[in-house]
Amino acid sequence: MFKGRAVEIAGIGAYAPEKVLSNFDLEKIVETNDEWITTRTGIKERRIASEDMATSDMMTKAAEVAIKRANIDISQIQLIIGCTVTPDMMFPSSAALVGKNLGIKNAGAFDIEAACSGFLYGLSIGSQFIASGTMDTILVVAGEKLSSIVNWEDRSTCVLFGDGAGAAILRPGKEGHGILNFHMEADGNFGEALKMPAGGSAMPASEKTVAEKLHSVKMDGREVFRQAVTKMPESALISINEIGMKVEDIDWFIPHQANIRIIDSAAKKLGIPKEKTIVNLQKYGNTSSASLPLALNEAIEDGTIKDGDTILLTAIGGGLAWGSMILKWGHKE
Numbered sequence: 464m465f466k467g468r469a470v471e472i473a474g475i476g477a478y479a480p481e482k483v484l485s486n487f488d489l490e491k492i493v494e495t496n497d498e499w500i501t502t503r504t505g506i507k508e509r510r511i512a513s514e515d516m517a518t519s520d521m522m523t524k525a526a527e528v529a530i531k532r533a534n535i536d537i538s539q540i541q542l543i544i545g546c547t548v549t550p551d552m553m554f555p556s557s558a559a560l561v562g563k564n565l566g567i568k569n570a571g572a573f574d575i576e577a578a579c580s581g582f583l584y585g586l587s588i589g590s591q592f593i594a595s596g597t598m599d600t601i602l603v604v605a606g607e608k609l610s611s612i613v614n615w616e617d618r619s620t621c622v623l624f625g626d627g628a629g630a631a632i633l634r635p636g637k638e639g640h641g642i643l644n645f646h647m648e649a650d651g652n653f654g655e656a657l658k659m660p661a662g663g664s665a666m667p668a669s670e671k672t673v674a675e676k677l678h679s680v681k682m683d684g685r686e687v688f689r690q691a692v693t694k695m696p697e698s699a700l701i702s703i704n705e706i707g708m709k710v711e712d713i714d715w716f717i718p719h720q721a722n723i724r725i726i727d728s729a730a731k732k733l734g735i736p737k738e739k740t741i742v743n744l745q746k747y748g749n750t751s752s753a754s755l756p757l758a759l760n761e762a763i764e765d766g767t768i769k770d771g772d773t774i775l776l777t778a779i780g781g782g783l784a785w786g787s788m789i790l791k792w793g794h795k796e
């Protein structure tokens with residue numbers, strides 16, 4: 464359960480590359496069609512980063528917006544938490560590269576790897592430094608260039624993913640506002656269900672791993688689907704119940720944007736109506752850790768979410784790792 468000083472998102476930002484890849488474009492690449500992709504996933508198009516744009520570049524663009532909206536100076540940032548499964552390199556961390564791009568000095572920087580739950584985990588971790596009084600200003604930045612690890616010959620995965628980034632500045636908040644609670648859980652027994660097999664210490668890169676396309680996403684879609692529709696609502700209820708709230712207290716439900724069928728099922732299990740569920744996966748596909756900030760940012764920008772609204776976030780992805788967060792939007796004067 465969340466304890467300590469109140470922590471708010473003082474500024475949020477997002478970035479999506481300009482290039483749009485539609486379902487119709489994909490029909491020309493693999494044996495698929497708009498009807499299958501739309502009915503099985505809800506996705507209509509996704510964004511693809513240019514060759515010279517790495518994850519840290521997208522993260523930097525999102526972070527610039529968040530910093531501006533938080534009305535802070537970069538010299539105030541004490542820690543950068545990067546969330547990604549597609550870092551620029553195995554090391555250094557993408558967070559450190561974002562720091563370099565932004566000209567941030569004297570701040571700590573590291574990446575966490577919690578796949579699609581990355582942003583939730585990053586916010587949860589960052590919140591603790593502020594809740595404890597150790598720090599005052601933290602940049603949490605999530606970004607993915609999933610197009611770089613997709614096997615463009617595998618129709619069961621390549622139609623699902625897209626590129627993008629999102630960022631949040633965490634600051635001490637108004638009592639009773641900001642991050643009210645969070646829950647994190649993972650089960651490595653499901654690790655095989657969603658992975659990129661090669662390139663790590665278990666299977667270093669070799670001619671064989673490249674030839675067999677093992678540097679790309681492998682997913683047991685049905686298993687991940689089964690776990691997603693169970694774990695996301697379970698986690699959401701833990702976060703809600705622990706702080707004595709009720710599902711009816713939730714104004715906006717923002718689930719990980721992977722599949723409209725998973726979102727509908729999770730919302731139904733929780734008893735949250737469609738009108739309160741925020742969906743933008745038709746435009747971006749599954750952007751892993753960038754999915755939640757892209758959706759949250761859009762809902763703030765278009766005025767859907769207003770000061771005082773209570774938001775429920777939930778995600779699941781590789782690990783399998785999942786979690787949830789309750790957020791009361793609003794800012795300290």
Ligand code: UT7
Pocket residue numbers: 494495496499500503504579618619620622657683684685687688691721722725749751779780781
């Ligand atoms: O970000 C982490 C979280 N990830 C997720 O939440 C993903 C979870 N899983 C899913 O969203 C779904 O399982 C998928 C969208 C990946 C797949 O949907 P599905 O309803 O589980 O389809 P399926 O894998 O059972 O495949 C059904 C059929 C198969 O054909 P047969 O064997 O029935 O003849 C596939 O070969 O659909 C075929 N298929 C396709 N057909 C056209 C698979 N991909 C495609 C495609 N276009 N792109």
